[in-house]
Amino acid sequence: MREPIRLGTGIGWRPEIAEAVENMPGIDWVEAVAENVCPGHLPASLLRLRERGVTVVPHGVSLGLGGADRPDETRLTALAERAEALGSPLVTEHIAFVRAGGPLTASPQLEAGHLLPVPRTRDALHVLCENVRAAQAALPVPLAVENIAALISWPGEEMTEGQFLYDLVDRTGVRLLIDVANLHTNHVNRGEDPAKALGELPVEAIAYVHVAGGFERDGVWHDSHAHPVAQPVLDILADLASRVTPPGVLLERDENFPEPAELERELTAIRGTLEKAGATARAAGHGTPAPAGGRGVSPTAAGETGAAPAPDPGGPPAAPPTTAPASRTPDDAGSVPGGTPGTDPRAGTGSAPRQRVALAQAALLSALVAGTPAPEGFDRTRLGVQARALAAKRADVVAKVAPELPEILADGYRPAFLAYAQRRPMTGGYRRDALDFAEHLLLAGLPEGARTRRLRDWWLERSGPAPLPGHPLARLARATRRTLLRR
Structure with missing residues (x-):
């Protein structure tokens, strides 16, 4: 595996703190949510940062x-397109599923609106490896994937998180984005040992590290990205930095933004943690020496000129392993899952592993967002916590993409939305969800008044043209508009 690109210390760029980020000293790089950036209309703040030599991922x-x-x-x-527009040396995504259902399960596709954990099984690893390879082939720069936080555990898992990630890297050559806050979350919520996970990781594959805040309530840790970084998270960062010098470390904050001085103090604490852990490791005669300078080199200089190639599944790992990999058990087709595409009889859109994973994920997501019974083996209490967390996040995001709704409904917005979300899963993104919620309220028969008239006008203005006459939803759309216009 080629030497990772040295990024330095960074912060998550968000429009709400764009000016503060530009003025912060010592920022080597920033990370922007890809879906919130339009390649043809890059935010002026990101353009100014790029002109100063700040890397954007x-x-x-x-x-x-x-x-x-x-x-x-x-x-x-x-x-x-976003990677090319930003001149990025790599792109990142998550080891998660965000939707389920559809053709593989002959059921409606459901959207989670959030990142949900995949089961650490051979089937799930097989599917993930194929999907990662497809992404690598389509991207102009290397891909790194992130471990996620979870409130729930899958029954019948066959690997630890470290083993699962080791095999993923071994089979695809993908890099890792390690979120130490997520390791802490999984420690509190699922009883997993962060030190054991770090000990099993192929640390040479780490592209960079996330650090973020959260809070604990009733024994559950919520990875909020809206609270200060807790000391246990910094302790895990120190453990990681004692094993290897992270190529980059980034502070994430998504909402409830503090004053810039508070963000700078958190960055200072992160730098101090890295320096202390690195010095301790060097004094003990182990660990990777820190790179000279903060800012990273270009992808060409680092040898990273394109998507990471998949290693030969029959050969050794691309880099010397730090721990023994997870046991590779032949699958029911007689081949090792995750091998070269086309050699496994189960590969393909309708392969047996995909169908099994599809059915399991659809059953879980339906229980979380549509009120169906909990799949066997899951902790029903934790499923309830996760379902409420998904509904709360859904309400928060809808309020952001359609701020008129909480303005019109005032204190009634949140309870009304949470009641709506209990049995009505999201199927078409947050903007569609906002329209569907407003339509639901109007058809339910709100008392006539100024608030109802404003909501009706808002829905009619944004619901757009009716579908074409032959569309199966055309009759329903016309009937809905006639009903609302009569009120």
Whole structure:
């Protein structure tokens, strides 16, 4: 595996703190949510940062590489366009699924609106490896994938997180984005040992590290990205830095933004943690020496000129392993899952692993967002916590993409939306969700008054033209508009 690109210390770029980020000293690079950036209309703040030599990395959240379906070509093209527009040396995404259902399960496709964990099984690893290879082939720069936080555990898992990630890197050559806050979340919520996970990781594959805040409530850690970084998260960062010098470390904050001085103090704490851990490791005679300088080199200089090639599945790992890999057990087709595409009889859109993963993920997501029974083996209490967390996030995001709704409904917005979300899963993204919620309220028969008239006018203005006459939804759309116009 080629030497990783040295990035230095960075912060997640968000429009709300754009000016503060530009004025912060010592920022070597930033990360922007890919789906919030338009290649043809890059934010002026990002352009100014790039002109100063600050690296910008697009961070995707909607590919769903851990889902049963193959990566959507449109989403892959969009991610590639953002990498090229920003001149990025790499792109990142998550080891997660974000939607389920559809043709593989002969059921409606459901959207989670959030990152959900994949089971650490051979089937899920097989599907993930195929999806990662497809993404690598479509992207102009290397891909790194992130471990996620989870409130729930899958029953019957066959590997630890470290083993799962080791095999993923071994089979695809993909790099890792290690989120130490997510390791802490999984420690609190799932009883997993962060030190054991770090000990099993192929640390030479780390592209960079995320650090973020959260909070604990009733024994559950919520990875909020809206609170200060907790000391246990910094302790895990120190453990990681004692094993290897991270090529880059980034502070994430997505909402509830503090004053710039507070963000700078958190960055200072992160730098101090890295320096202390690195000095301790060097004094003990182990660990990777820190790179000279902060800012990274160009992808060409680092030898990273394109998507990382998949290693020969029959040969050794691309880099010397730091631990023994997970046991590779032949699958029911007599081949090792995750091998060269085309050699496994199960490969393909409708392969047996994809169908099994699809059915399992659809059953879980349906329980979380549509109120169906919990799949066997899951902790029902934790599923309830996760379902409420998904609904709360959904309400928050809808309020951001359609701020008129909480303005019109005032204190009634949140309880009304949470009641709506209990049995009505999201199927078409947050903007469609906002329209569907407003339509639901209007058809339910709100008391006539100024608030209802404003909501009706808002829905009619944004619901767009009716579908073409032959479209199966045309009759329903016309009937809905007639009903609302009469009120």
